[in-house]
Amino acid sequence: MGRNALATGIIATAAAAVLALSSAPAAAAAPPSDGVHQTISFVGSDTIEDFTNAYVNGLTKNDNTSVYGGWNNDGVANPGHEDTAVNVVARLDAGQSISVPVDGSCTTPITYDSTNPPPDGSGAGRDALFAANNRNAGTTSCIDVARSSGGPRVGTDPSGNAVYDQFALDAVSFATFGSAPLNLTLTQIRSIYNCNVTDWSAIAGSGKTGTIHRYLPQAGSGTRSFFIATILGGTFAPNSATCPLDESLQENDATGVAAANQSTALMAYSAGQWVYQNVGEFHAVDKTAGNWIGTIAGVAPATGDGATATINASAVKDGSFVGSRGLFFVTDNRLGANFTAAQRVVGLNQTGVSPLCNGDVSSVITDLGFVPLDQQEDGTFCVETVVS
Structure with missing residues (x-):
C-alpha cells in the first residue's frame, strides 16, 4: 500500500502554531479593515x-x-x-x-x-x-x-x-489496518463497540482474527462525539480484559496505535483528514500509519490510496454515506x-x-x-x- 513520507511546511502539525506572514499574494478580496489592531485566535x-x-x-x-x-x-x-x-x-x-x-x-x-x-x-x-x-x-x-x-x-x-x-x-467512518479497506454494516460496528462481538473471526469476510482492540478519540473531540452518536447509535461498552477500549487516541492520528495492536485495531477517522494525509501534496504529515478508512454498508466515504485518495463527494453531499457531517x-x-x-x-x-x-x-x-x-x-x- 503506497504511503507518503512525513513532510513539514507551513501547514501546522499537532503542535501549537502562531502563523507568520509569508510573501505569497492574496487570492481573494476581503471585507475592509475597521482599523482596529486585532488578533483573531x-x-x-x-x-x-x-x-x-x-x-x-x-x-x-x-x-x-x-x-x-x-x-x-x-x-x-x-x-x-x-x-x-x-x-x-x-x-x-x-x-x-x-x-x-x-x-x-x-x-x-x-x-x-x-x-x-x-x-x-x-x-x-x-x-x-x-x-x-x-x-x-x-x-x-x-x-x-x-x-x-x-x-x-x-x-x-x-x-x-x-x-x-x-x-x-466531511464524513466520519471507522479505520482498520490491513491490505485493503473493510466493509462493515452499522450493526457489525455497533456489535463490536458494545462487546457483543469481541473477535475478528466472528466478522465474516474481514480476513482478520484475534481480539478486537477498540479505539475512540480523546475527550472533547467532535469526531468522537459524532462517531458515538451517529455510527455507534449512542452507546458503547467500557474497557475490559476481554474487550479492550482505549479512549486516549488523538483524533485523526493512528500513530498512537501500538504496532502489536494494529492488525486488530478499529478506530474512528475523518475521511477528509485521511485523504489529506494520504495525498500529502500540501506539506501534509501522514498520521494514518498505513490504515484504511472503512466502507459502511457498501458506501465508501473515500476511495483510492496515497496520491489517488479522494473523498466521495457525491455520497457525502447527498447523505448516502451515513457518517456525513x-x-x-x-x-x-x-x-x-x-x-x-x-x-x-x-x-x-x-x-x-x-x-x-x-x-x-x-x-x-x-x-x-x-x-x-x-x-x-x-x-x-x-x-x-x-x-x-
Whole structure:
C-alpha cells in the first residue's frame, strides 16, 4: 500500500502554531479593515486545524509553489485586514508553550503550555469560547473563534449568541489496518463497540482474527462525539480484559496505535483528514500509519490510496454515506468588536462576506480533503445558524 513520507511546511502539525506572514499574494478580496489592531485566535477541532492554517496563512505545494495566498497576505501595508496577523492557536505537545498576545481586545494574554494545554477538540473549543472568563463586554476576549466538526448544541450553547458558519462537509467512518479497506454494516460496528462481538473471526469476510482492540478519540473531540452518536447509535461498552477500549487516541492520528495492536485495531477517522494525509501534496504529515478508512454498508466515504485518495463527494453531499457531517467556525456575538472582526475572517457580517463564504477558497477546501458547500440562495457558500 503506497504511503507518503512525513513532510513539514507551513501547514501546522499537532503542535501549537502562531502563523507568520509569508510573501505569497492574496487570492481573494476581503471585507475592509475597521482599523482596529486585532488578533483573531482560534482553538478547537483537530479535524480542521490544517485547513484553518492554510486559509489564514496560505497554501503551497510540496515544491513551495503557492496555491493560495491566505488572509494575512493581502499585499498592502497593513496585513491581515485588521492591521495585524491572525493567530491560530492549536493543541500543544508536551513541553511547548504559546501566548495569545495582548491587543485591542485581549487585555490579559492567555498562555498555553504543557501544564495549561489549550482546548483540544470541538467541544472543548466551543466551551472555552463561550466561557464567562472569555468575555467582559467585549473588552477582554482572547479566544475569538472555535473550530468545530460538530454542529449547534441546542441546550448547551448560549441561546441567541452562538453563531455557527458551516463552510464544508466531511464524513466520519471507522479505520482498520490491513491490505485493503473493510466493509462493515452499522450493526457489525455497533456489535463490536458494545462487546457483543469481541473477535475478528466472528466478522465474516474481514480476513482478520484475534481480539478486537477498540479505539475512540480523546475527550472533547467532535469526531468522537459524532462517531458515538451517529455510527455507534449512542452507546458503547467500557474497557475490559476481554474487550479492550482505549479512549486516549488523538483524533485523526493512528500513530498512537501500538504496532502489536494494529492488525486488530478499529478506530474512528475523518475521511477528509485521511485523504489529506494520504495525498500529502500540501506539506501534509501522514498520521494514518498505513490504515484504511472503512466502507459502511457498501458506501465508501473515500476511495483510492496515497496520491489517488479522494473523498466521495457525491455520497457525502447527498447523505448516502451515513457518517456525513458539517464543518463549522463558531463565534460568540457577545464579544463585541471581537465578534465583528472574527466574522470578517470566517463568516457573514454587515461589512461584507468573508473569503471563506464568498466561494473564493472552495479549491482550498477541496485541496485539504473536504467538500465545499454548493452556492446557497443568498449567493454565498456558507450556511449561518444562530443557536436558538
